[in-house]
Amino acid sequence: MLGLMAARQAGLDDPARLRRAERTRRVLSLELNKDRDVERIHGSGINTLDIEPVEGRYMLSGGSDGVIVLYDLENLSRKPSYTCKALFTVGRSHPDVHKFSVETVQWYPHDTGMFTSSSFDKTLKIWDTNTLQPADIFHFEGTVYSHRMSPVATKHCLIAGHRQEVLAVSWSPRHEYILATGSADGTVKLWDVRRASGCLSTLDQHNGEKSKASSEAANTAHNGRVNGLCYTNDGLHLLTIGTDERMRLWNSSTGENTLVNYGKVCNESRKGLKFAISCGCNPEFAFVPYGSTIAVYAVFTGELITMLRGHYSTVNCCVFQPHFQELYSGSKDCNILAWIPAPREPVPDDISEKSLPQQHLNPAYEDAWSSSDDEG
Structure with missing residues (x-):
């Protein structure tokens, strides 16, 4: 150095x-920061976290109780030990609180004045951060497991959401009209929202070598439910996780399975699993909820680097803060933990x-x- x-x-x-x-x-x-606490607000498991990309200062959380909390991560006290305080809470007494579990929260990528949330109550809500009131509410016929907004779109403000059996969704950070989705039927599809037909391709774990696969596994990305996916920050690769306890890395341009071996990846979640990928490192790393721990993998070699231990129950989500290379994780134990270098x-x-x-x-x-x- x-x-x-x-x-x-x-x-x-x-x-x-x-x-x-x-x-x-x-x-x-990265290690558990014993001097930094995140104020405990949620009375049940935490399903989703998101840090706004503008300043990297404010974090949203959504819980199984339908509650949404906004935290200020900055150390305003300037003391070595401090608590990240909750600035506001959409609690059970709020007139517009979600009735059931909040599965995804996301900041508007270009401005902290707006954020979105989706829930098992079959709604997706657009929130005004300043008034803490929903600017719009979308009602769906089926359960909304996940939604995302494109981080690079300049010509549209589409929100990708799915009903029922699509468990994970992610916009390409490279192409503003390209979208990836993971389903309970084991498939991962790439979409171009400008096309009438929509679907560009279906990822095949066997790269077209169907003669070596059973008919049931052909044209699927996993042999189980695909409940997690995330693009690398350059958009060149897509990482997916399934309940077959496998994680796979795909070339996002060709749709080819790169065949990186990550070994057994514990995944018992029956809904979406929120994992994160680092930014600006060499190599890049994936932070994957793994039971009550977080597994850190080298993305392009599959090497298990370390296991981060600190939660008392199943970890549901984690989010990477690229400004200071910090990690935050949420668990069924109702705690949010901060991991710092x-x-x-x-x-x-x-x-x-x-x-x-x-x-x-x-x-x-x-x-x-x-x-x-x-x-x-």
């Missing part, structure tokens, strides 16, 4: 390389870089990218 700083200072290296190396170090050192060990003034034990550095800290990669 000292070498990267010296090279950057001398103008000999790309500044992005130092940023990637430091972000990677911070993610690899461990502080860097100070280097004594009398020790030079050449005397440091370089052979003991984690290989994941090394950055093999060149400056040309950032230009492409």
Whole structure:
């Protein structure tokens, strides 16, 4: 790291390389922050979390009791130990509270003045953050398991939602009209919302080699319910999770299964599973609820890096804060936990870089990218 700083200072290296190396170090050192509490408001399990992308300061949570809470994550007290306070709550006494479990909350991607929520009460609500009143309510015939808004759309403000057996949905961060959905029938479909037919392709775990698969498994992404999916931040790959206890990485352009082996991924959820992918690291990491723990995987190699332990019950969701490489998780134990990078060990003034034990550095800290990669 000292070498990267010296090279950057001398103008000999790309500044992005130092940023990637430091972000990677911070993610690899994530630990439960015992000095930061998130105020406990929910009286039942927490199903969904979302941090607004504008400042990275405000977080929404939705619970099985229908309650929605907004938190301020900033340390206003400037003390080492502090509690992230709830700014407001859409509680059971609120006239527009969801009647049943809130499954998804999401900020409007470009402004903190609006957020959305969907629930098992078959509604999707558009909220005005300032007045805490719904600006619009959409009623559906079936259960809304998940919804998302595109993070990059400039020509539309569509909200993708599904009824009944579609458990997960995600917009491409690369193409504003492309959408991926995961269903209880084991399929993952890619859609172009501009097309009348809609569906572009159905992902096949066997990459077309049907002769090696049973007829039941052909043209499916998983041999169980697909209840979680998430694009990498560059939009080039799609990560999916199924109740067959498998996680798969797909090329989002070709639809090809990259065949990365993540091993057995515990997934007993009967509804949507909210997981997260890091941003700006090399390699990138996936944070996956795994029973009462959170499994951290290297996205492109499948290596299980570590298990984050701290919850007392099943973890339902996690969200990554890319500004400071922090992670927040929600569980059936009604708690939201904050995971932050461990502080860097100070280097004594009398020790030079050449005397440091370089052979003991984690290989994941090394950055093999060149400056040309950032230009492409």
